[in-house]
Amino acid sequence: MTVKQVPLVDYLHIGARPYLKAKACASCGARFFDRRIACGNCGAQEFQNVRVRNQGVVTSFTIVHRAAPGIPAPYVSAIIETDDGTSVRSNVVNCEPDPERVKLGMKVKLTTYSIGTDDEGTEAIAFGYEPA
Ligand SMILES: [Zn+2]
Structure with missing residues (x-):
């Protein structure tokens, strides 16, 4: 049986080399995920698709x-700031949820994982960041 995989969010590219896709404002460069009618920073209405770097650092976190x-x-x-300055809200995975393990400035990289398979064999893929 072939397992079909689908990303949990549209801005996640899955496959052998997963990455996130953002919309960059053509005027000011601010980056957003998902659809936007206008830039939240400058109001411009044109965006370009950009590939987000997979490496980054933890700039803020909480243990839920x-x-x-x-x-x-x-x-x-x-909140992860990637090497190209994109701010991403995400979970830190493959890391003990312990304030002694997670640190501000900690280097992390994008990873993907299965969050479940439906009765027809379609597997949903989510993303997170793990210690680099
Ligand atoms: Zn803008």
Whole structure:
């Protein structure tokens, strides 16, 4: 049986070399994920598709101890600044959710993982960042 994989979000490119796709404002360069009608920074309405670098650092994080039913906790919710300056909200995975393990400025890289397979064999793929 061939397993079909689908990304959890449209801006995740999956495959042998996964990466995130952002919309960069053609006027000021601000980057956004998902569709935008206008730039939140300058109001311009033209965007270019850009590939986001997979490496970055943790610029802010919290360890979440309470979550919706079915979501394993604790987990690390973070803001990652990639090497090209893109700000990404994501979880830090493959890392103990412990303030002694997660550090501001910690180098991380993009990774993907399965979050489940439906009855027809379609697997949903999510992304996170893991220690580099
Ligand atoms: Zn702009």
